[in-house]
Amino acid sequence: MIKISYLEELHQVEISTNKPSKAFEEIRSGYAAGSTNLTLFSANRLVLPFWAFISSIQSLIYIIKKHATPYTLDSTMLNLIKKSASKRASYKDFRKMEQISPEKIKKLLKQKGFKRDLTPEQLRNVAKLYNFPAGATFTVPGGGKTTEALALFSLKKGSEQEKLFIVGPPIASVAWEKEISKCLDYPYRFANLTDGYDKINKNLSLNPDIMYISYDQLLTVFDLVLNHLTKFDFFMCVDESHRIKGGERVKRGKMLLSIAHLPEKKLIMSGTPLPNSTKDLIPQFKFLYPDCNFNESNIVHEMQDIFVRTTKEELEIPKYTIMLKRIKMSESQEKIYNLLKSEELRRIEALSKVELNMLRSLGRSSMKLLQAASNPSLLLTGLGTETQYRINQLITEDVSPKIKYVCSRVRELAANGKKVIVWTNFRKNVEQLTSLLVDLGADYIHGGVPSGSEDNPVTREAKIKRFHNDKMSFVLIANPAAAGEGISLHEVCNNALYLDRNYNAAQFLQSIDRIHRYGLKKNTKTEIEILISPYTIDESVQRRMEMKLEKMARVLNDPSLIVEMQYADEETYDECNGLLLEDANDFIKHLKGWR
Known part of the structure; x- marks a missing residue:
């Protein structure tokens, strides 16, 4: 039995x-x-x-x-x-239903006491999602995803006891609380579930109407929060839902998929829902409809009726320009890069296919080569004994050509009264650039910078406020993983420099969105400059990035995601002919000498 x-x-x-x-x-x-x-x-x-x-x-x-x-x-x-x-x-029946009109949505929201007037794009999006118990808004940053979510909650709320439960990045809780006060008519009890088990338990005992919790915090108090939620009907929003793209293979995805059958009403939210491929969409829509069979062959078709997106073009945001700047490596840097490239190729070729499929070793190798291409001094520690000795013997300069160019370019922009944000994946690069540009009021944000009150000078909020308000603060140096979300700089900064980039398309797009978003004046010129060392991993990253953005534009029906990227010295550029497959394949081809 x-x-x-x-x-x-x-x-x-x-x-x-x-x-x-x-x-x-x-x-x-x-x-x-x-x-x-x-x-x-x-x-x-x-x-x-x-x-x-x-x-x-x-x-x-x-x-x-x-x-x-x-x-x-x-x-x-x-x-x-x-x-x-x-x-x-x-x-299937929901997809056949006649869509409610935006005018009807406007009337219903007024009856519900919704305070904010929705834009035509927001009304269109809410009208499309209204008939579905679960859906997705992939509107660009600044386009009003949070307002759309609150409008849907207000329209679909079945009883006074129904809760709104939001999971997202820690930095977004403040924005949600502000939007709630601007949109919802009567005072909702809002609880930001943070600071550990005891405080969260105390907050839940107060029976809040709206709860916000970060992905990582939810992992630590999952049973506590779940036991509270299952006492009520609840509408669940997942903000920055691309963070669960790994599905059951990652803790965040496994956690949310395990409760996907509990809430009847759900919304996922992301401006970059498929940073790598269409496979990224499957766990997100599996969360929305766990009873349906989504796979790589049907996901793009199946999602069309249940997602909305307001594009930058629709919001009339002025287009930005991207310039690719070739920075030749120094002679010693080139020797270091080629030595490391040979060592990594030898090590990778000895791996089994299972290890390759897991991509862990390839990920570590790619980061080493990104370090070598941007700033060899990052490699002074952390390598094998023999390789470390040989590389240390080759490091003859404290400042790499890329670092020198960034400093020169920042000074040029500052001399013209322009502020700039510099992006790099490596903490030591962040700190070195801050030291070299201290006379320009340089400040930094990386993973070691805490969030908190803007009155505390060491917090990211205080640093962002200073960059906004201090006329002598010309440069902010940041890590995309730490500062790619929840920051708006477009009112004071319209220039960005990329010292280096990894293969993460979501981080790249989100970092651009810090200075290019809704609210820009029509004649604003947003200029982005990406540094590329010829014949290095930089070119592999660029190939893959272009391919990912083209795919995302096609799936989301958003041509504004594709921006023509030109080399500053295009007439001398040696065109790459490498096959555009997966990141790993492209990287391995680079190691094997494919140009």
Whole structure:
């Protein structure tokens, strides 16, 4: 006998047997071979998330019937399966429904007491998503995704007891709280769930109407928050939803997918939902509709009716320009780069295919070469003994050609009264540039800079305020991972320099959005300059970036994502002919000498 039960306390499914059977062994083997989602795996018991169970239910039924094995379902499990089947059927019905008009949405929002007047684009987006229990807004930064989310919550709120639960990056909580006060009519009790278990437990005991929590904080108090939420109906928003693109392979994705069946109403939000490929979309839409079968072959078609996007072109944001500046490496830097390139190729060729597929070793190798191409002094430590000795012998300069160019260019811009933000992936580059440009009021933001009050001079908020208000503060040096979200600099800064870039297209686009977003004056010229060392990993990154942006533009129907990038010295540029495949393939080809 195989027993299938729903574990209320875990919100997961248990498959168990009271004695060994061929059916259970085949089920067990199937899950062991094809899933990373098992919470518990033993000889007679399996525990897995509900969405993973629903995804495999047809195979499970086939195995049970093939072996003619008796089975039982508890009442909760039976009801959830029926509900899932109903949702799959209704999903198709929702797509056939006649869309409500923007004018009707406007009237309904007025009746609900919604305070803010929506723009025509926001009304269009809310009208499109209104009929669906779950949807996505991929509007560009500054285009009003938060307002759209609050409008949908206001329209769909079924009772006074229904909650709004938001998961997003830590920095976005302040913006959400401000938007709530501007949009919703009566005072909602807002709780930013942060600072650990005890404080969060205390905040939840006050029964807030709207709760915000960061992805990483939720990981630490998952059971506490979930036990509170399941007492109510709740509308769930996932802000910057591309952060769960790894699905069940990453902690954030696995966590949110495990509760995807609980909220009836959901919204995902991101300006860059597919930073790498269309595969990035599957976990995000699986969260919205865990009962539906999304895969790489159907995701682009299936998502069309349930996502909206307001583009920069629609918002009449002036176009920006990108210039690619070739910076030749010094003789010693070139020797260091080629030595490291040979060492990494030798090491990678010795790896198994499994290790290559995991991309971990390739990721470490790519970062080493990015360091060598931007600033070899970053490699003074952290390498193998023999390689470290040889590289240390070759490092003959404290300041690399790229660093020298950045300093020269920043001074040129400052002399013309222009502020600039400099982007680099490496903390030591951030700190070195800050030291070299201290006379221009240089400040920095990297992962070691805390968030907090703008009255505390060491916080990122204080640094951003100073960059805005201090006329003698001409340059901000930042790491895209630390400062690529939640910062608006477009009112005072219209120039950006990229000392280096990695393969992360989301970080690149989000960093551009710090200075190029809604609110720019029509005649504003936003200029972006990207430094590239010829015949290095920089060219591999550039090839891949262009390909990713073209794909994102095609999937999101947003041609404004494609910006023509020209070399400053285009007439002397040696065109690359490398095949544009996956990042890893492109990187390996670079290591093997492909240009």
